[in-house]
Amino acid sequence: AAGVIQSPRHLIKEKRETATLKCYPIPRHDTVYWYQQGPGQDPQFLISFYEKMQSDKGSIPDRFSAQQFSDYHSELNMSSLELGDSALYFCASSPGGNGEQYFGPGTRLTVT
Amino acid sequence: AQSVAQPEDQVNVAEGNPLTVKCTYSVSGNPYLFWYVQYPNRGLQFLLKYITGDNLVKGSYGFEAEFNKSQTSFHLKKPSALVSDSALYFCAVRDSGRRALTFGSGTRLQVQP
Numbered sequence: 001a002a003g004v005i006q007s008p009r010h011l012i013k014e015k016r017e018t019a020t021l022k023c024y025p026i027p028r029h030d031t032v033y034w035y036q037q038g039p040g041q042d043p044q045f046l047i048s049f050y051e052k053m054q055s056d057k058g059s060i061p062d063r064f065s066a067q068q069f070s071d072y073h074s075e076l077n078m079s080s081l082e083l084g085d086s087a088l089y090f091c092a093s094s095p096g097g098n099g100e101q102y103f104g105p106g107t108r109l110t111v112t
Numbered sequence: 113a114q115s116v117a118q119p120e121d122q123v124n125v126a127e128g129n130p131l132t133v134k135c136t137y138s139v140s141g142n143p144y145l146f147w148y149v150q151y152p153n154r155g156l157q158f159l160l161k162y163i164t165g166d167n168l169v170k171g172s173y174g175f176e177a178e179f180n181k182s183q184t185s186f187h188l189k190k191p192s193a194l195v196s197d198s199a200l201y202f203c204a205v206r207d208s209g210r211r212a213l214t215f216g217s218g219t220r221l222q223v224q225p
Binding site for chain 2: 004033035042043044045048056058090092100101102103104105106108
């Protein structure tokens with residue numbers, strides 16, 4: 001069965017650089033979520049999209065932005081990167097309001 | 113606001129013995145409860161969910177969870193642990209709708225051969 005695809009899987013950036021993370025949800029899933037998991041931490045919700053509109057917002061810094069495109073893939077744009085942004089970034093998709101969220105393998109971002 | 117507590121950082125159990133990983137929650141309205149498992153350097157894998165219905169929910173890999181409304185708990189259980197069950201387990205909750213999950217701090221399960 002198709003799963004959530006995230007690219008790249010690993011990314012190394014320097015402080016103050018920008019990064020773009022991509023997420024391709026499971027086909028026919030209408031909602032996409034972004035989470036950040038710091039080392040030894042639980043995943044923290046950043047932002048979500050339903051039918052290409054932002055549906056919920058969590059602890060996403062102002063330096064970050066995201067959008068969902070017409071083909072339902074989503075991109076998380078991160079600017080002015082800081083050392084503390086180093087984390088595993090997960091994308092998840094769900095088929096509806098009551099559905100479980102299926103997580104991608106994550107993108108490991110390292111900021112040096 | 114919704115929250116989840118996993119009181120144990122680590123649970124150790126011998127292979128073949130039953131295991132329990134504890135979770136309590138707080139949410140306004142009816143809870144939607146989930147368990148996920150995370151292996152090293154991997155994404156979160158869905159195990160099971162409670163939305164409504166029977167309090168005992170069966171999931172993947174022989175896991176089950178018991179919903180207890182009066183104790184606001186959703187403990188994960190398995191009758192006979194396997195070494196391959198060793199991983200990080202997260203309990204999560206959300207209220208109704210297309211809402212984000214709030215995760216507990218995670219419990220590391222170590223199954224000894």
